[in-house]
Amino acid sequence: MPLLLTYNQMVVSKSPSRDDEKAADLLFGALADPTRRDIFRRAHEGRFSVSALAREYPISVAAVQKHVAVLERAELVSKHRVGRESIVRAESDALARAHAALDRLEAVWRDRVGRMDQILETDKGDS
Amino acid sequence: MPVTAVNRDPDALTMTITAELDASADRVWELWSDPRQLERWWGPPSHPATFVDHDLSPGGRTTYFMTGPEGEKFHGRWRVEDVEPPNQLRFADADTDDEGKPNDGGPAEMTVTIAEVDGTTTMSIESRFPDREALERAIEMRMEEGMTEALGQIDGLLAGAGG
Numbered sequence: 001m002p003l004l005l006t007y008n009q010m011v012v013s014k015s016p017s018r019d020d021e022k023a024a025d026l027l028f029g030a031l032a033d034p035t036r037r038d039i040f041r042r043a044h045e046g047r048f049s050v051s052a053l054a055r056e057y058p059i060s061v062a063a064v065q066k067h068v069a070v071l072e073r074a075e076l077v078s079k080h081r082v083g084r085e086s087i088v089r090a091e092s093d094a095l096a097r098a099h100a101a102l103d104r105l106e107a108v109w110r111d112r113v114g115r116m117d118q119i120l121e122t123d124k125g126d127s
Numbered sequence: 128m129p130v131t132a133v134n135r136d137p138d139a140l141t142m143t144i145t146a147e148l149d150a151s152a153d154r155v156w157e158l159w160s161d162p163r164q165l166e167r168w169w170g171p172p173s174h175p176a177t178f179v180d181h182d183l184s185p186g187g188r189t190t191y192f193m194t195g196p197e198g199e200k201f202h203g204r205w206r207v208e209d210v211e212p213p214n215q216l217r218f219a220d221a222d223t224d225d226e227g228k229p230n231d232g233g234p235a236e237m238t239v240t241i242a243e244v245d246g247t248t249t250m251s252i253e254s255r256f257p258d259r260e261a262l263e264r265a266i267e268m269r270m271e272e273g274m275t276e277a278l279g280q281i282d283g284l285l286a287g288a289g290g
Contacts (some may be wrong), residue, residue, distance in 0.1 A: 010258075015223065028261055029222065079206035098138075098140060098259055098262065099137050100263045101259070101263050101266050102135045102137055102140075102142050104264070104266040105254060105262070105266050106135065106142060107140050107255070108266065109142070109144045109252060112129055112169065113129055113130055113144060113250075113252075114129070114130075116129075116148070116155075116158050116168045117129040117146070117148060119158065119167055119168060120149065120150045120154065120155070120158075120163065121149075122150075124150075
């Protein structure tokens with residue numbers, strides 16, 4: 001389970017602050033349940049809808065929602081609404097890297113738009 | 128603050144930034160169509176851009192490079208796909224080696240939309256990347272630009288306005 005090892009390293013490599021302790025509690029609590037471990041594994045294999053998931057288990061949609069909510073709080077999966085479906089997917093490294101790259105791209109374009117605005121203002125002052 | 132919205136989709140590798148500018152659509156279009164004006168905002172102060180060719184017609188090419196503080200050059204190229212002055216511009220923006228050959232990772236698909244209502248112009252710029260490698264490459268060179276230096280350039284422009 002290399003993914004879990006990565007997570008464990010993330011938790012233990014920092015000096016444990018109160019927030020880290022809380023994150024670790026959420027993480028290990030989320031993974032203490034076999035159904036939730038299974039949901040997490042499936043999320044890593046691909047996204048799926050909550051209703052499709054409920055058909056796989058002998059439990060209600062509401063019970064699946066609850067398990068997903070626990071995994072969400074531990075930041076192991078995220079849930080998105082697509083039409084009438086709730087789609088669950090893993091919060092993987094790939095997504096985190098895309099987020100980080102988009103952060104920087106956003107900064108680049110905010111700077112550019114800021115400069116464009118300044119050019120327009122400057123020209124107005126000249127005319 | 129001219130930026131009114133930023134929409135990001137990390138799955139689709141897309142970011143759209145929307146700004147309101149106190150100028151006509153024609154004036155905003157010039158910021159894109161006139162290479163000398165483009166040079167004033169494309170690169171940050173630490174890495175000013177030089178546009179060598181700038182042909183904003185369908186199928187047209189633009190080539191540019193940015194020069195870093197050590198004299199290092201970062202080359203890029205646009206391939207213009209659609210142009211409707213002063214309202215729409217679509218182009219593929221690729222970073223290239225110094226011979227103009229695209230580096231790894233596909234080009235970013237850029238869509239610029241400009242719309243004027245009562246003298247205020249809304250401009251939105253969508254950047255769409257084919258894969259994460261392309262996105263990471265595109266920002267890799269921008270990482271070295273030193274974002275904070277942009278403030279220095281704005282100060283310079285303000286000083287220019289006052290003088």
